[in-house]
Amino acid sequence: MPRKINIALAQINCRVGDKKHNMDLMKKHAKQAREKGADLLVFPELSLTGYLTRDLTYNLAEKIPGPSVNSLKQVSRRENLHMVFGMLEHSEKTRGVIYNTAVLLGPRGLIGKYRKSQLPTHSVFEEKRYFRPGYQLPVFETDIGRVGLTICYDIFFPEISRLLRLKGAQLIICISASPAVRRKFFEVFTAARAMENTVFLAYTNLVGIEDGLQFWGGSRIIAPSGHIIAQAKYDEEDLVTGEVDYSDLKRIETFVPTLRDLRPEFFDSLKTHTEDL
Amino acid sequence: MKLKTEVLQLDSTTAEVRIKRFITDYVEKSEATGVVLNISGGVDSCTTAALSSLALGGSKVLGIFLPEEETRNTVDAKHTKIIAEKFGFNLETIDISSVLKACYHSLPIYEDQDKISKGNLKARMRMIFLYYYANRLNRIVCGSSDKSETMIGYFTKWGDVAADISPLMDLYKTQVRQLALHIGVPPEIAKKPSTPRLWPRQLAEHELGIKYETLDLILFGLERFMTPKEIAEHLKLPVTRIEEIKKRWLAAEHKRRGPLTAKLGYRTVGADFRIPYTTQ
Numbered sequence: 069m070p071r072k073i074n075i076a077l078a079q080i081n082c083r084v085g086d087k088k089h090n091m092d093l094m095k096k097h098a099k100q101a102r103e104k105g106a107d108l109l110v111f112p113e114l115s116l117t118g119y120l121t122r123d124l125t126y127n128l129a130e131k132i133p134g135p136s137v138n139s140l141k142q143v144s145r146r147e148n149l150h151m152v153f154g155m156l157e158h159s160e161k162t163r164g165v166i167y168n169t170a171v172l173l174g175p176r177g178l179i180g181k182y183r184k185s186q187l188p189t190h191s192v193f194e195e196k197r198y199f200r201p202g203y204q205l206p207v208f209e210t211d212i213g214r215v216g217l218t219i220c221y222d223i224f225f226p227e228i229s230r231l232l233r234l235k236g237a238q239l240i241i242c243i244s245a246s247p248a249v250r251r252k253f254f255e256v257f258t259a260a261r262a263m264e265n266t267v268f269l270a271y272t273n274l275v276g277i278e279d280g281l282q283f284w285g286g287s288r289i290i291a292p293s294g295h296i297i298a299q300a301k302y303d304e305e306d307l308v309t310g311e312v313d314y315s316d317l318k319r320i321e322t323f324v325p326t327l328r329d330l331r332p333e334f335f336d337s338l339k340t341h342t343e344d345l
Numbered sequence: 346m347k348l349k350t351e352v353l354q355l356d357s358t359t360a361e362v363r364i365k366r367f368i369t370d371y372v373e374k375s376e377a378t379g380v381v382l383n384i385s386g387g388v389d390s391c392t393t394a395a396l397s398s399l400a401l402g403g404s405k406v407l408g409i410f411l412p413e414e415e416t417r418n419t420v421d422a423k424h425t426k427i428i429a430e431k432f433g434f435n436l437e438t439i440d441i442s443s444v445l446k447a448c449y450h451s452l453p454i455y456e457d458q459d460k461i462s463k464g465n466l467k468a469r470m471r472m473i474f475l476y477y478y479a480n481r482l483n484r485i486v487c488g489s490s491d492k493s494e495t496m497i498g499y500f501t502k503w504g505d506v507a508a509d510i511s512p513l514m515d516l517y518k519t520q521v522r523q524l525a526l527h528i529g530v531p532p533e534i535a536k537k538p539s540t541p542r543l544w545p546r547q548l549a550e551h552e553l554g555i556k557y558e559t560l561d562l563i564l565f566g567l568e569r570f571m572t573p574k575e576i577a578e579h580l581k582l583p584v585t586r587i588e589e590i591k592k593r594w595l596a597a598e599h600k601r602r603g604p605l606t607a608k609l610g611y612r613t614v615g616a617d618f619r620i621p622y623t624t625q
Binding site: 122124278280303 | 363370620623
């Protein structure tokens with residue numbers, strides 16, 4: 069297990085429905101990230117296709133592994149880089165079931181995937197119309213540490229990050245397609261999830277405009293202390309890097325012992341009251 | 346939340362940046378050479394033209410002033426020139442009186458006293474001129490409708506609202522005035538009483554029977570799912586007045602959407618065909 073890793077966040081302006089364009093963009097950023105010494109490169113939610121694909125979703129979704137994953141596996145291998153990106157995944161069993169998925173690749177190939185648990189379907193968001201939610205919250209044991217994946221609206225639900233932390237995650241990655249009107253939520257929630265769980269958190273957001281929606285960028289790496297290790301620009305494409313030192317976890321866990329102080333009986337009560345909402 | 350003027354306070358700096366980015370992005374993605382817009386001398390169109398010019402550069406913005414003899418107004422004409430000079434975009438003036446007269450003469454059921462039908466004809470004629478220019482110059486039509494007028498349906502269907510983009514449509518009138526002043530639109534334009542100029546001496550607030558300061562607060566409350574009773578209590582107005590505005594807002598939905606059809610097919614245009622804007 070490494071003590072330190074270097075993380076790059078690539079907030080890119082994706083072209084809706086154009087996988088080739090977006091993959092070229094990802095390849096370019098992978099090369100740049102490697103030149104900056106990154107061990108891990110994180111792209112935004114649905115970075116392979118753009119976010120607001122609406123009815124194009126059905127024809128853009130692929131299996132995992134599939135052609136796009138196979139192509140990006142080569143990039144990971146060539147650049148000797150771990151990568152996380154977002155894509156539309158269709159089920160192995162039926163074309164009608166589609167997931168909003170984060171994929172984790174390493175230099176040796178596909179490490180794993182995470183299917184978004186919380187699908188926003190309000191205001192401009194219509195994810196439940198298109199996607200089935202995921203039911204697994206995996207933590208991956210990798211050469212860059214124990215990594216948990218989340219996607220965008222998941223960050224509004226503290227139990228997701230908490231569960232990943234309790235499963236041993238040292239680093240939580242959140243890939244996102246957050247429009248500007250939600251910036252305040254994400255700036256607070258990303259810091260809160262890192263601090264309340266004493267975990268590192270890497271957040272990458274889209275930039276650009278899709279159907280009038282403007283994504284605000286502002287990608288960041290947050291230490292368990294709340295310190296912002298790296299911060300990307302607002303509203304513009306950017307690539308930033310920052311170093312995560314896992315040995316800091318012990319110090320912060322001792323100083324702010326939230327994990328020690330967890331009270332399991334509250335979780336039982338939480339479940340009961342949620343069911344009765 | 347208390348319904349008072351402060352809730353309509355706009356972060357004008359952010360709004361300016363986002364609107365300019367929106368205009369630039371759309372023009373680039375549509376591969377147009379710029380925008381054409383109807384400039385009337387009012388706050389909405391002057392602000393839209395100014396923002397377009399700040400976003401794209403004046404050479405890519407053409408403001409067309411389309412007066413006609415019944416509503417001709419020298420102050421409006423002066424204001425269009427002031428704003429074009431200040432923000433450096435091209436201005437063209439075309440008098441549409443003769444075209445309108447030709448229409449009146451060609452319509453077998455034309456009735457001069459029916460000012461609504463006649464006024465709407467003027468708004469639609471302006472749209473025809475704008476789209477002709479847009480087609481000829483490979484530009485898009487940039488509309489200047491605001492949220493107050495769009496919500497209550499105070500516009501001509503397929504007329505002044507017809508456009509490819511409407512950058513101000515998510516700002517209430519009072520917020521447009523704030524933004525106008527922020528970007529340097531002269532106060533005499535930013536604060537000028539609004540008029541669609543469809544017939545002589547027409548003034549929006551007089552016709553609507555309500556000040557925009559009050560209307561915007563009512564619409565703001567409706568936007569946030571407040572009931573007419575709650576809004577009436579906040580604003581100390583009769584609940585019937587709020588209900589009238591709410592009814593007007595809901596009844597105008599047909600003016601804001603594409604035409605409704607009977608659902609017959611597998612996927613239906615305007616109903617469950619959901620296609621994103623793309624460049625492909």
